[in-house]
Amino acid sequence: MTEDNATTDGAGRRVRVVLVDDHRMFRTGVQAEIGETARTGVEVVGEAADVDQAVTVITATRPEVVLLDVHLPGGGGVEVLRRCAPLMAAAENPVRFLALSVSDAAEDVIGVIRGGARGYVTKTITGTDLVDSVFRVQDGDAVFSPRLAGFVLDAFASTDAPPVDEDLDRLTQREREVLRLIARGYAYKEIAKQLFISVKTVESHVSAVLRKLQLSNRHELTRWATARRLV
Template structure:
């Protein structure tokens, strides 16, 4: 894990990142854009905004940004629900969408909740524009970024639990097969899965057949029970 730096990274290489801003307060969204704009040559382009969970999922799916700035508390289920519904985008091998929580809350349960949901970092709204831009680029590059005191919550939370056991059955599946498995277990039809993953229905069928064969299951109902028991849904 890395903490946010005091200043943006230097160097002559121009960096670009496309960002979606998710927050239910319009004035705050406007303020973030203005603050980012004050940082000279940021290379950060805000390509979409959203004020609730449904809007967020729609905008993120349609624009596929590199980074999403995500508030924790949102109408429709909160930031954790956005993460859950965008799980396949986060898992994309080619162009993953990464999430950075940006919230007024510094409560441990909020921090742990979104990190377990898949966010790459968590910073509070007291962050400066320069530090925010630096955090966005760090998350884009795959770093885990936290405001200094919040990193301790995450370390304590994961240190207090045993490391998850190796699941040999799950390890047999490819990343794409795991994505299909999760969507099947959530009740998606083959056509819906194909649309979500930008693949054909025939390819979905092939993945499902492979998953059933590898896990020695007979049908999607057994598959759903298997996934639920492992909390993969």
């Protein structure tokens, strides 16, 4: 997420937020950018790093909005949404979810929206835009980063089940993230920084992807991803 000076959405407005992300440094950065209540109107009332923590904190604090990462230990953002479904369906003061993720993959976007999230923004969003998105989600609006809304419209406009890609299904969510970034020309160090992991971990993921897809190098991997419109 890029830095910016966030401002309060409206005079006197306040929104209580829970941050759910398995990277402590990212949570700290979000807290620093949007968590000054007097300046932004956003009050961060809790944080969580995995599915179980998220459900516990959300149930205890009943925030208006949850900023939810897609990939979490314990089942991911979709599992948090499933277990918090009664809170989303509450007649009074429902909890609303806004996905905030590094991933811009169609299956990730569609998965959390089907699970009940009100929107999906990527971590390149500015502080100002994130505050605005939080208030809009609190108001019941649907909020998406540019181009991601198209994934949702296409998915819900089609009555046919999406085709299953058996090769892609062999990969874990993290391996898919690394695959897309490699195919987009990112260096290992850039991928490590983007995903908050070590270069050695990136190398391990790339090796696993090449092995599972029976490819020899990153050039073949890029062609494979491009042919499936994953880039």
